[in-house]
Amino acid sequence: MSMWLVIAPLLLMLVSGLFIMLVDAFAKERAELALVTSVAIAVAGAISLGVLVQGGAPADMPEVLTRYLASDPFAHFFDVAICAGASLSVLLAGGYLREHGLERGEFYVLVLFSCFGAMILARAIDLLSLFVGLETMSLGVYAMIAFRRTSARAVEGAMKYFLLGSFAAAILLFGSALLYAGTGHTDFVGIGEMIASGDAENRLVLVGMLMVVVGLAFKVSAVPFHMWTPDAYEGAVTPATTFMSVSVKAAAFAVFVRVCMVALGDESVMTASGWPTAIAGLAVLTMVYGNVAAIVQKSIKRMLAYSSIAHAGYVMVGLVAAAEIGAPAISAVLFYLLAYTVSNALAFGSLVVMGSRGKEAVHYDDLRGVGRRHPMAALPFVIGVLSLMGFPPTAGFFGKYYVFNAAVQAGDVWLAIVGVLASAVGAYYYLRVIVVMFMQEPEEDQVLAVPMKSGYVATALAASGAAVMALGMMPGWFLDVAIEAARQLLG
């Protein structure tokens, strides 16, 4: 396999980012930047999918690349999830920004560069590339949240995320430096070998490990490090929220898994005082708090923000199980993240389609009776929330099934029970969307949400809806790919 094919997705992001920046500066007419951007990202994802399916011997890469970036099936799998999420977000942005009079080209540039950072993060096998990828991704996202700069909500959400995100990055970085101090290595494999051979300075490694876990928990918005999430998600324009909740989260989990399994995969740090216990605690808090807090929200966007917090908890259950049983649990995590990406993109896309200019759907009440007035616009929302809820035969059902199954196999039965109970609580607020849309009538003199019409948004909804159903109808194929990727990660 050619080296160029393997790094083509990364190059494509960079080149198209620069290209769009130029076109946006010089184009006088309204250019279809959303179309170009989403096609570029989709092509990058397709290349990675091709490499992933084709398999074969790893490409011959120069040392400067292999030292910092992996090009294994694990990375390509996450490329697919990240690119799917980013491409759908851009399609949504194409409709949303025009409808709300915000059409400016820099949004697409920010998505492309941020997506580049996310892909670097998914490939990171060194603390250096971890840090640079994380910051490249985050800096784009900070700017993306503040995109509607005349809105106090947007700028405030951006400021909160920026301050807390930078604080978390500093903690993560100090932890990385301590890991380096404890082992003398910055590459994950080297750190893992030093820990396994017993030559590492254990106290430094332990403190470093905790700080790295805290820093990453911030990025995946695990409770109690989630404070920024609802504000940032609510303040941002909805397509940016979509990107944050799917691509950014997937990339953060990619590196979370890699750090835990490769650098900290030795048994001596997976004991009672190691990371599995810490992450199990975080997972329980995240699942319970995320679901309970989502119930009391009045704004649908905030509800989806808390729901995405809860989903981070389910993924962490898989990560805890991976400490015990390895590859099967990691493949469950991979499948879950892919399923969550398309389901959440579908749910946020439905929220986008529910609002034309000045008549945006914000609260549950705004959706009253929409299902009867505009059944075609309501249908994606139904599929999206059912999949997030974990209703068969959608993608979300198999995602939850594999993750909880992995937890049971690993002997963490109590964790699986908490997870199932928490998702039962979650069913309440997901079903409430459907109840409001189909079984309630609007009050007199209420401003009604009117669905918008846009080819971009319709395409995004059709694509993500099809992906949700495809993952639900034939989960086996995707799971096989995920298992292969997980096996090669563990070597």
Place this chain on the structure above:
Amino acid sequence: MEIGLGEYLALASLLFGIGATGFLTRRNALIQLMSIEIMLNSVNVVLVAVNRFHPENHAGQIFSFFVIAVAAAEAAVGLAILIALYRLKKTIETDKADVLRH
């Protein structure tokens, strides 16, 4: 007295603690940004110090250059957000930014 890794780590932890305390106690976003810079520089101290004791490659020193560069980029984006906030609210006190809570 020979200065070993422990002394460097103590200095770095002290700097990191000062930065973290500043970030958590102050409410002025600019001061918080400066506190984060102190935290990042404490990391640089660790990286460069460790490199002295593990001179096989220059991983630590190279890493610290990246930290400096990324910190500059972060400050650029952060200050832009703060200016946008100041234009809207005429303040950068973080506890006055509270529309999202209502």
